[in-house]
Amino acid sequence: MGEIGWNDWLSMMSSLAVVLVLLAATLFGLKKMGLSSTKDATKKLNVSEVHNLGPRQKLIVVTINNEQVLLGVTPQAINRLGSWPEQQTADDLDQSSEIDQIEPEFESASDSPGKFQQLMKQVAERTTERNKN
The missing domain is CATH 1.20.5 (Single alpha-helices involved in coiled-coils or other helix-helix interfaces)
Structure with missing residues (x-):
């Protein structure tokens, strides 16, 4: 060698x-x-959707324990904006037209962010009322 x-x-x-x-x-x-x-079936927490509102702000829909939670994420905080039971199929979404009937109370995006939270609270309340019936 x-x-x-x-x-x-x-x-x-x-x-x-x-x-x-x-x-x-x-x-x-x-x-x-x-x-x-890891397999998705073993996960209990799943990020369903992410919508970017700006460079550092997002809306995130998270599914946990058969419940969907809408989160508002900024660099300073993570806020829970609403939650509802997980939809089983897309047909359930087509049948419920209550969300289309909600009219926002603000005209421009420059209004305070509290109005968006109020709108999301209305959506959550109407969803829970519908599920009770």
């Missing part, structure tokens, strides 16, 4: 370093994209 010179050793170590960096970048990318080895 021949001697391993500095050039051969340096070449092997740089190849190993490149492979390790590519592996770390791939794992980091998979983590950022939300791909994991």
Whole structure:
């Protein structure tokens, strides 16, 4: 067996370093994209939808224990805006037209954010009334 010179050793170590960096970048990318080895059936908390309102504000619908919760997320706080039982099918959404009958009390987006919370409270109250009947 021949001697391993500095050039051969340096070449092997740089190849190993490149492979390790590519592996770390791939794992980091998979983590950022939300791909994991866990199955969705075992999760009790599931993010159903995300709607970006601005660069740092979001509306998030989270499903937990067969209940959907609407969250308002800002850099300073996370607020629960409303909740309702999880819808079983899309046909249930078509049959309920009560949400379409709600008219917001404000005309522009520059009104106070409390009005949006009032609107979401109206939606939650009407949903609970409908479920009681």
